Amino acid sequence: MGILEIKNVNKRFGGLKALTDVNLSVAENTVHAIIGPNGAGKSTLLNCLVGKLIPDTGSVMFDGQSVLGRTPYEINQMGISRVFQTPEIFGELTVMENMMIPCFAKRDGSFELNAITSIASQKDVREKAEHMLESMNLAEKRNMHAASMSRGDKRRLEIAMCLAQEPRLLLLDEPTAGMARADTNNTIDLLKQIKAERDITIAIIEHDMHVVFSLAERITVLAQGTPLVEDIPANIKGHPKVREAYLGETQVA
């Protein structure tokens, strides 16, 4: 029984079948990659997991509880954090402020009208945020506006913000898209380090095979909205079905 169980999920947009009978199980404390050509339904699947979309049929269970019908923030409270393809950070705020927001947020997401105490006086929150920034090598940039950072830094900040919530499942949506090779390698190292340091399940959607094969413990190949193969990386590499699906799309590294 995996921490994330996707059963018979179907989703259509008008006449277009985006997902057909998707069954997928992500085991706890593994790195699980979902790959597939453009339009295979990777992002649709991810959106179904986090409450942005609701599947037409099927079930999505996280740790034995259904996520369907819940809002994104409720699903996040269950322990699922998401990193977006284009980093979603608070661009107008400083890096430090960005980092403090998940540190302030209560695990149960409860509303808190903390309007009179000053941020400066919140020692433990600041320390936690500071610690997170340091571990991500962002400490010197703490007073920069987040929007003015490089894409790699933004990505690191976003991952740090997700980790600060100590999620049980981290969803990564093409975390290296549009990155230079050096940045990509840094991100791979970062994710490896994260995995080594804590008990966490990572589900990653990725285009870049280099990333996938560096990180994943299991890989699911999605094509035309349905899972084609699921196996360990070594078996995926030479799989004929995968080659077929990718033909002319991307070179398998």
Place this chain on the structure above:
Amino acid sequence: MSNKFTRRGVLKTGAGAGAGLALPTIFTGNVWAAAHSGYTNAPQGSSVTLGFNVPQTGPYADEGADELRAFQLAVEHLNGEGDGGMISTFSSKTLQGNGIMGKKVEFVTGDTQTKSDAARASAKSMIEKDGAIMISGGSSSGVAVAVQGLCQEAGVIFMAGLTHSNDTTGKDKKANGFRHFFNAYMSGAALAPVLEKLYGKDRAAYHLTADYTWGWTQQESIQAATEAIGWKTINNVLTPLAQTDFSSYIAPVLNSGADVLVLNHYGGNMVNSLTNAVQFGLREKQVNGKNFEIVVPLYSELMAKGAGKNIAGIVGSQNWDWKLEDEGTKAFVQSFGTKYGFPPSQAAQTCYAQTLLYADAVERAKSFNPCAVAEALEGYEFDGLGNGKTLYRAEDHQCFKDVLVVRGAENPQDEFHLVEIVEVTPVGQVTYAPDHPMFAGGALGSCNPGA
């Protein structure tokens, strides 16, 4: 909070105080009162300041501009400049062209924006900052009642400009406030006999009424007056003030069995509702075997201009018209027309008359003290200001004088002859008892000198 003058100001003040130019003096008391004179804003030195509070922005800006012209003219005449206008025809001969009690008349102006809030702010600044001892002007009853209340509190005299609601001298009357303009009740009383003569006793009226206090009192008055001559009232429909297109209110009129449409609207509302009614061809229709007629109880020259040809043949009432033949009117029209190139509106006349009446009352009371001035105005009878013999009734501070019934001209010789006078209704017909139910509910209170 801060403006570009602040920093410079501190330096100047500091320099002035540091040099010890004069000993500081401190007066304590009400905002407006100088403790030693016994009343608010007692004129110091050789001049006296009046405050003219008129709409300068918004839909009534043209009316406000005309009021301001009249005020300026009145101030000139009081100060002995120009041809003297109605001072020479005024029955009281106290005004000598040497200002008021020998003090030169100065004035300040402000913008009411035709909003009660803004009007009060503007009047307050005249009283608090400029030391105005009398406030006049305005172009709506809401503003008049609001400013009248303020003047009562502050202890200055309010000489109302254009305000037609019964409430100004009815339930909202104040001891410090005076109205020269006629009111909704008088419109009804003056119109009814003329309507009977023109359209007969057997008529069915449909009312469209602006949905706010003035509209309601106007409708109530005209309904009472027309029902007294035997008319039936088919319906009274309230229309939102912000309405610009009245088609959906006018369309059902024809089929209602009514043969008269009464438009209890003013300003832009009236221009639009009348234009729409004429567009619908109401005036060419026959209902119950009679010509369909439209009545607009309160008329003004500016509205007539705005409605253009649509007003031809439509009956209404006015406080005054420049085509009257009395000496006061002639003198005023001559004076105003020579200076500005066109004849004055009724709003201008009422503001001019109010200024002269105030000045005269001060002269007669021999004091600027508002209580003395009020006493001089109460029960005062005068003539020569354009409306014939007039009484400022003591009980409610309302002027009683003849009222005009007018009609839109079919073929005006020029843009100044858009309306023609049908009848001058004598004052006796429009007089009512001070405790008339339409005016009941308020009290003048006692005069407040402010100190």
Place this chain on the structure above:
Amino acid sequence: MLGLDKKDFTLLLVVAALVLLAPFILNPFPADSAMAQFNAGYPDLMQRFVIFGIFAIGFNILFGLTGYLSFGHAAFLGVGSYSAVWMFKLLSMNVIPAIILAVIVSGVFALVIGFVSLRRTGIYFSILTLAFAQMSFNLAYSVLTPITNGETGLQITLNDPRILGVSATAEGGIPVTNLFGLEMRGTEVLNIGPWAFQFNNGYYLCGVIMLIAFYISIRIFRSPFGLMLRAIKANKTRLNYTGLNTRPYALAAFVISGMYAGLAGGLLASMDPLAGAERMQWTASGEVVLMTILGGAGTLIGPVVGAGFIKYFENIFSKINESVLHGWFSFLPEGMENGVVWVTEHFVGPGWHLTLGLLFMLVVTFLPGGLVEGGQKLAGLFRRKSKSEAPDGAAQKHPAE
């Protein structure tokens, strides 16, 4: 100090000094000089400066921090005014209960409207608030006249059934608003040479309340709650994926700013016990939007500056008439005098709207971010010139300052 960092505390001190010394600062010209026209140091206008300052500070907590643009905030101001006047009519002429009721009623009103309107974002939210406010205004002007006294505005009359206090004074006048006996209209006048400085009780009450309101707003800006609000403006999606429902935060900000508006409305009524319906019209809501943007949305002091700016124009420029202009320019030869007066006339008196419109355009075009940011840029420019070697300190902006 007071839980503020040094910079904020200095700002608070400066504002406090400006408020307390306003009767001097706003009255720089001797009463008998031609420039006296520009003096703004009389009680009514000073009261308006601080009251509309409060209104704009509150609006800024919503708009400046969360980015939710409400086009209906005047409704809360109006509701506050009506509540206060009713309190004067029914309970007592003391301003304290009136102000408290104004804040509570407008808070409840804001809770209801905010709860519904915040179901949508962006322009849809703006139009929802606009619709609620316009409905309130239209009803207050017509159908609700028994409660609001419609066009004329709700006033105090001689026959109000006041429970604590008298309906009319011994002299037959209407009692005046007071703070435990201290009359709000009471003014001390200090004459120094040709200057007359007016110290008004009501102004100082409003001023002190404004300082408290300003202080609270600084605390909110610097609090975790304020950070959440700024996060809403910066990126709602990320906040959602951080497990937070943004609506309670936005609603709290909406209610707080509604209460600020109610406080402003209650104070307006306390200074001058009249509540006019047009206080609730969309143009009044638009005015506070303009004040905030003009001064600088999201900055602490900007909204107050914007409020002062607009109120100054409304009250000072509208009063400059032709004869005043002739007075100013009488030193010129007659032909030139008439020419100058003719040109100037278009921008003052009846033309004050034109000047205001032009200023809006100029400020927003050349000082993006409003007057405060413009001021900071100018100051930065000045500083750079004076010590060109020094590191550029002005560009390092304090967040949300």
Place this chain on the structure above:
Amino acid sequence: MDAIILQLLNGLDKGSAYALIALGLTLIFGTLGVVNFAHGALFMIGAFCAVTLSKLFNISYETVDPTRKDFLGNPLKIKEPYLEHWFGHDLGATLIDWAVPLAILFSIPIMIAVGFIMERGLIKHFYKRPHADQILVTFGLAIVLQELIKHYYGANPLPTPAPAALTGSFDFGALIGFDPNVVIYPYWRLVYFAFAAVVIGAVFAFLQFTTFGMVVRAGMADRETVGLLGINIDKRFTIMFGIAAAVAGMAGVMYAPINSPNYHMGMDFLVLSFVVVVVGGMGSLPGAVAAGFLLGILESFASMNEIKSLLPGIDQIIIYLVAIIILLTRPRGLMGRKGVMEE
């Protein structure tokens, strides 16, 4: 039944005015992403184009008639328009009479020019600025424009009648079997409705069937992509602004005989047109038109006595009430696209 038909007619007519104004507004929203508070002012300038042309046609020379007196007792000056002098009395009078319809031709170049100047001179600097700044600058512009009009034309409404041939009313009821005089409708309002239908149809056809329109629609959907294709979308957007201004202006010209134009009529329509656009859904042209008609018709029905006696004051709030209900039940108005002006 007759009352309902009557109000339906009224509603269609009001709706066509709302739809015309909202159409231009939503074009600017949709193409340029600009919140244009000066759009009402464009409508107002259009109406004043009609006033201006009628004034131009009435420019007169004066002859003195010593037998009659003016109000000061001086000899009366009789004015005769030059047009009547030049073209003979009949043709001249007809031209003057038809000033409003002719003003359509007069207004199109003026409005397009105004639109171009506005867009090139001011609005284009604000594309990348926050909506708040756009509101402030366009609101300032609206004030300036209306104050300029006030300065030259005064604050009072100016009567601008329709041609005599199109005044009076049409007995619509008799046509469909009611008694005469039951369902009558003014000719000019029928003209207005037809005119609105033509203009709306033309704008849609233009966007649907021309290459230019296609590019603009693509630009509305995704500006960046179209820009990447190497198409100069900015130039086309300028032209769209001109078209939007012309549509607003023509709506104003034709509206002049219905309500005498005054300088603040633009502000009166501003809030309403925003409500219409938002109820229709941001960035949706059919939505704006549908919402215009919907609100016009509902407003007309709300003013019926039968409904008013049931719900007093309903006509004061109906538009806002409907807006609230629609926005709460349909998140993006009737036909709004996702993500447009939601932040």
